[in-house]
Amino acid sequence: MVGGRVTALSVHDVRFPTSLAGHGSDAMHTDPDYSAAYVIIETDAKDGLKGYGITFTLGKGTEVDWSRERRCAFGYSSCFECLMGLVGQAGRKGVRRDGERNIARKEPGKGRDSKDPLWKLLVDMDPKQLISCIDFRYITDALTEEEAYEILQKGSIGKKEREEQMLEYGYPAYTTSCAWLGYSDQQLKKLCNEALKEGWTRFKVKVGADLEDDIRRCRVIRDIIGPEKILMVDANQRWDVPEAIEWMLKLAEFKPLWIEEPTSPDDVLGHATISKALAPLGIGVATGEQCQNRVIFKQLLQAEALQFLQIDSCRLGSVNENLSVLLMAKKFQIPVCPHAGGVGLCELVQHLIIFDYISISGSLENRICEYVDHLHEHFKYPVVIKKASYMPPKDAGYSTEMKEESVKKHQFPGGEVWQKLLAAQQN
Amino acid sequence: MVGGRVTALSVHDVRFPTSLAGHGSDAMHTDPDYSAAYVIIETDAKDGLKGYGITFTLGKGTEVDWSRERRCAFGYSSCFECLMGLVGQAGRKGVRRDGERNIARKEPGKGRDSKDPLWKLLVDMDPKQLISCIDFRYITDALTEEEAYEILQKGSIGKKEREEQMLEYGYPAYTTSCAWLGYSDQQLKKLCNEALKEGWTRFKVKVGADLEDDIRRCRVIRDIIGPEKILMVDANQRWDVPEAIEWMLKLAEFKPLWIEEPTSPDDVLGHATISKALAPLGIGVATGEQCQNRVIFKQLLQAEALQFLQIDSCRLGSVNENLSVLLMAKKFQIPVCPHAGGVGLCELVQHLIIFDYISISGSLENRICEYVDHLHEHFKYPVVIKKASYMPPKDAGYSTEMKEESVKKHQFPGGEVWQKLLAAQQN
Structure with a gap:
């Protein structure tokens, strides 16, 4: 369904110095700098189609590098999931990898040309299409495909x-x-x-x-x-x-x-x-x-x-x-x-x-x-x-x-915001 | 307790082509190349003290890079744990970080000079020392410090x-x-x-x-x-x-x-x-x-x-x-x-x-x-x-x-073994 192919992928270490004012502080995270590993996926589609992905970290976790075609990510938490998350959420205008790719693919007649927000895309998919996007491995003792289908069928009323x-x-x-x-x-x-x-x-x-x-x-x-x-x-x-x-x-x-x-x-x-x-x-x-x-x-x-x-x-x-x-x-x-x-x-x-x-x-x-x-x-x-x-x-x-x-200014450590903060620390 | 300080840390992507003969194959992993992210920690100790660490992967997971002082590891599984594992297991002759560092530190009179294998080091520690190495957070509803101490006290008989x-x-x-x-x-x-x-x-x-x-x-x-x-x-x-x-x-x-x-x-x-x-x-x-x-x-x-x-x-x-x-x-x-x-x-x-x-x-x-x-x-x-x-x-x-x-020969992709295999694939 997607017209273009992925031609480039860049990861940006974007950090906001929220710790300076105590925003985001809790009993386990006393001085977080709210941050993101931010991914941009470019394609060769004629309309300039791009995809964007984000993963939230608390600053030190965003030590992500994407050099020499080696995928390296040292996430704050379980980084394999982070990375899947990054890619999974890379959707906008239809470039959907992992999770979203499946969804876009399964939707005949829409897919990449959809101008819908994600919630609407999901709402308009029929139960069978939605079910086909789900991995039921390891959950059939709690929810079978049939039960899921029934829930979605009932959910379509109203x-x-x-x-x-x-x-x-x-x-x-x-x-x-x-x-x-x-x-x-x-x-x-x-x-x-x-x-x-x-x-x-x-x-x-x-x-x-x-x-x-x-x-x-x-x-x-x-x-x-x-x-x-x-x-x-x-x-x-x-x-x-x-x-x-x-x-x-x-x-x-x-x-x-x-x-x-x-x-x-x-x-x-x-x-x-x-x-x-x-x-x-x-x-x-x-x-x-x-x-x-x-x-x-x-x-x-x-x-x-x-x-x-x-x-x-x-x-x-x-x-x-x-x-x-x-x-x-x-x-x-x-x-x-x-x-x-x-x-x-x-x-x-x-x-x-x-x-x-x-x-x-x-x-x-x-x-x-x-x-x-x-x-x-x-x-x-x-x-x-x-x-x-x-x-x-x-x-x-x-x-x-x-x-x-915003991305440019807040890139760590080279962005303007961090250059100033790091310089201030040295003085 | 450790006389030297860490001066260098290198990570090696060491892979063995076990998939060629079906070694290690199971119902989930059909063609694994048994591999390791292998870490060498060097110190400035006068006796040339070094530490070695290893984490097991199935090949593709060992995409580990340690460039420009940025710690990046994309593990096969949860890489944060892998990395902690790497460092935790970096012990030989007493360079013990994370886990082992604690153990070495808590042991008066031994530490870095110990020529003991790890099992013997542990066996010779007294119950209180061992207990002080354990993080009881989140497990006290199953095992308290007092219960652990009692187990170790009883364990010392015989x-x-x-x-x-x-x-x-x-x-x-x-x-x-x-x-x-x-x-x-x-x-x-x-x-x-x-x-x-x-x-x-x-x-x-x-x-x-x-x-x-x-x-x-x-x-x-x-x-x-x-x-x-x-x-x-x-x-x-x-x-x-x-x-x-x-x-x-x-x-x-x-x-x-x-x-x-x-x-x-x-x-x-x-x-x-x-x-x-x-x-x-x-x-x-x-x-x-x-x-x-x-x-x-x-x-x-x-x-x-x-x-x-x-x-x-x-x-x-x-x-x-x-x-x-x-x-x-x-x-x-x-x-x-x-x-x-x-x-x-x-x-x-x-x-x-x-x-x-x-x-x-x-x-x-x-x-x-x-x-x-x-x-x-x-x-x-x-x-x-x-x-x-x-x-x-x-x-x-x-x-x-x-x-x-072995490390030299099996480094991926530059080692002799892989150069031959990759060349053979191209022909």
């Missing part, structure tokens, strides 16, 4: 109305921008009050480094937002299993909807133990942003280890892998509440969750998508938030393309 | 006798060399008969690609080795959970001791389901060679998902991480039967399992260490097998050093 609803009202979001761990109480109060004025009704607070601090910060926020609005807390994997339960007993008075990443992201059984212990308090467990594949998500669902499932557009190695997770979540009746923020994660994941609502879940109950208010200005097609909701993107592709000027 | 026993008789091994999937029946028969003559009593067969083939091959081997000797089968992650159970019902007549890697290595719950289904047949589940950390092993033990635990010296990111797994296995009373083979894995893992016997498990019941008979000739201190047992190494360090000549 699709048109839900699409219209999305276009008018958007997908509900919550904000993480008010309460990074590195923010002072004063800054926290100021940001919460501003967010309330802007119409935000759901707020996430970073916790896990110091219990007394957490109690004070949760109290400050609960006082400002009042008892009705939604509060979530996020420990970023800080605790052991028994510690997570104890700590959350102390924060229960602030009525958090969920505790996010209480322990190691690999610990399915640990999350199940925590879920069971916190259920009587009405606190759910949320996790998934660090889960590398459908097999881990399958187990989290099978073990009743989470009450909110957080997909991440870059961690899972393709749109396709995310499809299988969305379908499993539907079968196990667990709401998907995507992880976002970072660099470009909001831009990407909005496509997946809007598709999820229109074609799979059909429900907004207990469902919200994370939003973090920074670095959008570097994207050519930034997210549009209205009344605390993601408005469906209208441009073609996966909203991945960054502004040329 | 240590001396067990050390003498090891030095005299060695650690029992099984062979995987007779029945790679790519071998013909004729070759299989020949190799089995030879192995029997050499004193081997335990044999592993690769299965999982074709059921009829598997039945025929298992029958051939069982006929040759007789009903008393031990047979194991290995599917290398080929199956889904229900498929694994069905397939093994068909192979049960050949009385395998275990089925190894029946499904995705990430699938703790899947392995538990398979274990439960196969228990009435007397077939255990073995897995672990692809497990990346102590959190996965913890869950495999908690979920009763395995009956034989297979550590791998290169997959886990250090000797230290392996220590925590050996101790958890002891607490859950599951025998450790290490994975070996590959490039250098036998050389390395023998140290860990000999230590396990002398200081932790104190038992040889149901315990065997894998042995594969190739590529040892490239190592400076190759394993010594006597009467189907690993004889404890006597040279200092972790037996990681490769022969200079």
